[in-house]
Amino acid sequence: MAGKTIVILGGGFGGLSTAQQLRRVIAPEHRVVVVEREDTFYLCAFNMRLMAGEMKDQREGERSLSELARKGIEWVHGEVLELDPTARRVRTSSATLEGDYLIIALGAEKDGSIIPGFTESAYNLHDVNSARLIHQPLQEFETGRAIVLVCRSPFSCPSSPYEAAFLMDSTFRKKGNRQHVEVAIYTPELRPMGAAGPEMGNAVIGLLKERDIGYYPQQKVQRIESGSRKIVFEEGETSFDLLVGVPPHVAPKVVREAGLTDETGWVPVEIDTLETRYPGVYALGDVTSIRQPNPTGLFLPKAGVFADEQSRVVAANIAAELRGEDKSKRLDGKGFCYIEVGDGLAAYGSGNFFSYPGPNTYLEPPSKKHHEERKKLEMEQLEDLV
Ligand SMILES: Cc1cc2nc3c(=O)[nH]c(=O)nc-3n(C[C@H](O)[C@H](O)[C@H](O)COP(=O)(O)OP(=O)(O)OC[C@H]3O[C@@H](n4cnc5c(N)ncnc54)[C@H](O)[C@@H]3O)c2cc1C
Numbered sequence: 001m002a003g004k005t006i007v008i009l010g011g012g013f014g015g016l017s018t019a020q021q022l023r024r025v026i027a028p029e030h031r032v033v034v035v036e037r038e039d040t041f042y043l044c045a046f047n048m049r050l051m052a053g054e055m056k057d058q059r060e061g062e063r064s065l066s067e068l069a070r071k072g073i074e075w076v077h078g079e080v081l082e083l084d085p086t087a088r089r090v091r092t093s094s095a096t097l098e099g100d101y102l103i104i105a106l107g108a109e110k111d112g113s114i115i116p117g118f119t120e121s122a123y124n125l126h127d128v129n130s131a132r133l134i135h136q137p138l139q140e141f142e143t144g145r146a147i148v149l150v151c152r153s154p155f156s157c158p159s160s161p162y163e164a165a166f167l168m169d170s171t172f173r174k175k176g177n178r179q180h181v182e183v184a185i186y187t188p189e190l191r192p193m194g195a196a197g198p199e200m201g202n203a204v205i206g207l208l209k210e211r212d213i214g215y216y217p218q219q220k221v222q223r224i225e226s227g228s229r230k231i232v233f234e235e236g237e238t239s240f241d242l243l244v245g246v247p248p249h250v251a252p253k254v255v256r257e258a259g260l261t262d263e264t265g266w267v268p269v270e271i272d273t274l275e276t277r278y279p280g281v282y283a284l285g286d287v288t289s290i291r292q293p294n295p296t297g298l299f300l301p302k303a304g305v306f307a308d309e310q311s312r313v314v315a316a317n318i319a320a321e322l323r324g325e326d327k328s329k330r331l332d333g334k335g336f337c338y339i340e341v342g343d344g345l346a347a348y349g350s351g352n353f354f355s356y357p358g359p360n361t362y363l364e365p366p367s368k369k370h371h372e373e374r375k376k377l378e379m380e381q382l383e384d385l386v
Contacts, residue, residue, distance in 0.1 A: 003029035004322060007090060007099030009080050011036025011065055013044075014285030014307030015105035016385040019073045021315035026322055033074040033099070035092055040064055041386050044157070045304070045378050047131035048340050051138070052167050058128050063386035080106065083258045085278040101318055104267065104276075104283040105311075106255055108156055108302065112247035115151050117224030122149065122245035125164050126156065134244060138171045143180035144241030146172070149231060150187035151221050152248040156286050156302040158193040159349075161185055162204055163340045164244050169211045170342025184214030186231065186238065191217060193349070195292075195301045196361045200349055203363040207341060249302075251287055264289040264299075272330040274314050282318075284310035292333065296358045304381070305335050338374035339363075346371040 006022060008015045011034045022032050046061035055061060068075045078094035088102040110126045112118040123137075124130035125148075138146075148165045165185050172178040185208070191201030192208075192215075208215050220234045224243070231238050251261050260276065262268045266289035269275060274282045285307035290300040300306055310331060317327035333354025339347040348370040351361025364370065 003031060004100040005031045005033060005098070006101040006103065006318065007088070007097050008032070008034045008103045008105060009083065009090065010034075010105035010107055010285075010287075011038070011041060011068075011075065012105065012107050012285070013304040013385070014107070014311055015103070016041060016068075017308045017311035018103055018105060018284065018315055019068070020071065020385060021311050022318065023072050025315055025319040028072065030322065031074060032072070033076060033097065034065075034068065035076045035078060035080055035090065035097070036065060037077070037079045037093075038065070039077060041382075042128055043378055043382050043385075044126070044128070047125060047128055048160070048163050048167065050128070050132040051125075051134045051164065052171075052340070052342070053135045053139075058132050061382065063382060065386065067386050080254050083254055085258060085260060085276065085281045088278075088280055100280060102281045103314060104255065104260070104281070104287060105285045105307070106252045106287050108249040108286040109252050110156075110247045110249055112151075112245070114248040114250075115221055115223060117226050118151065118245060118247060121224045121226040121229070121240075122243040125160060125244050125246055127247075137242060138168060139175070141172070141181065141242050142177055145182045145184065145239055146242040147183075147231070147238070147240040147244070148185045149221060149224075149240075149243060149245040150185070150189065151246060153188050153194075154299065154302055155246050155249045157337075158195060158301050158303070159204075159337055159339045161187065161246050162192055162208070165208070165213050166211065166339075166341040168244075169213055173342075182214065183212075184216060186216045186219040186221070186233070188220045189217055193301070195298045195353065195359070196349065196351065197296070197298075197359040200351075200359075200361045200363055203349075204339070207339075207347065207366070211341075249286070255287060262289070272313070273317060273327065274310050274331070282314045284314055290331075292353050292359065294354070294356045294358050298353075298359065300333070300353055301335070303335065303337060305337060309335070338370055338377075339366075340371070340374070341366045344368055344371050346374050348373075
């Protein structure tokens with residue numbers, strides 16, 4: 001069989017994971033091409049380490065994409081400008097490519113400009129260049145309201161705003177001024193980490209309560225007034241002295257313009273194979289919406305651990321097809337996450353999101369062991385992906 005070309009759009013967590021998986025399971029005559037506009041890969045989870053001051057320089061968490069060549073993966077350094085899923089053709093700022101397979105792993109656009117005042121007022125937890133700046137003001141903060149704001153749902157890494165609040169709490173306790181600081185979260189969610197079901201949400205609320213962190217759910221922000229340090233919600237308003245925010249997430253413009261999204265705003269895929277409605281075109285990771293096959297109507301969380309599992313399914317099925325075999329690998333809906341709570345401790349959540357009648361998840365209490373496991377896993381992921 002003549003060699004096939006597999007074009008992967010996006011060299012983030014899901015795209016790189018797919019490329020690495022494919023290279024392990026398909027023959028060398030097939031090309032694996034990754035299109036990515038950045039020249040390095042950075043693991044977003046390190047934003048928490050930068051905020052806590054555990055990581056001093058973001059470059060510790062980066063790897064150059066030029067390293068991919070050593071593993072037989074081609075990297076096209078460019079912006080995807082246009083994509084035609086029917087022809088499986090992509091126009092980028094540096095080349096036009098056609099694939100026998102196209103895998104869309106372009107993640108989510110994190111667009112603070114959707115909320116007037118966000119960019120001027122908030123440290124953006126989901127942008128490394130902003131997240132790395134949070135540590136210093138936290139150290140210098142003496143008294144007032146330190147607020148974490150989630151602008152819209154869904155967003156990537158559902159535990160991240162809670163981790164930010166826990167890290168604020170522990171920072172102020174260590175400094176000895178916790179009694180002078182009010183720490184609180186405002187979010188449009190009904191409960192924390194809603195896609196994991198009510199038990200998980202209640203467990204996280206328990207951790208917040210133990211630390212006297214205020215929790216204000218179902219708060220949809222309209223605008224932020226930077227001068228008067230005011231957050232205006234659809235109903236009511238609140239003040240802040242230090243603001244850390246999760247900006248609204250939307251599917252990347254090029255994906256929306258290609259007509260790949262549905263009424264959820266994200267790319268619908270076959271729940272267990274990640275196939276789109278276009279033959280040979282797959283989508284995975286944060287850009288997708290995958291509804292859980294249970295009556296809850298909930299979606300799978302946008303998280304690296306799911307992008308990783310999805311990449312294994314896509315790679316195994318493409319490899320099977322290339323060998324003339326049945327595509328038999330299926331997504332199983334299992335996932336896990338670590339939740340940093342400060343003081344060198346992390347809780348560990350895990351479970352099955354495809355369970356009936358709803359996700360079956362549980363949270364193991366914070367421990368030093370889980371914190372160390374997380375650190376080890378992150379370094380392994382970084383080394384594995386590039
Ligand atoms: C602060 C933070 C902490 C997190 N912690 C965890 C964690 O502990 N555990 C966990 O499981 N998940 C975590 N996540 C979530 C995880 O990072 C994402 O779910 C994961 O990165 C999704 O992978 P993806 O490939 O779909 O998207 P991404 O990793 O975002 O990759 C998308 C890539 O596409 C590129 N791209 C986009 N548009 C274009 C274009 N037009 N042209 C060229 N390239 C383009 C981007 O540059 C990017 O590299 C965290 C996220 C954040 C923000």
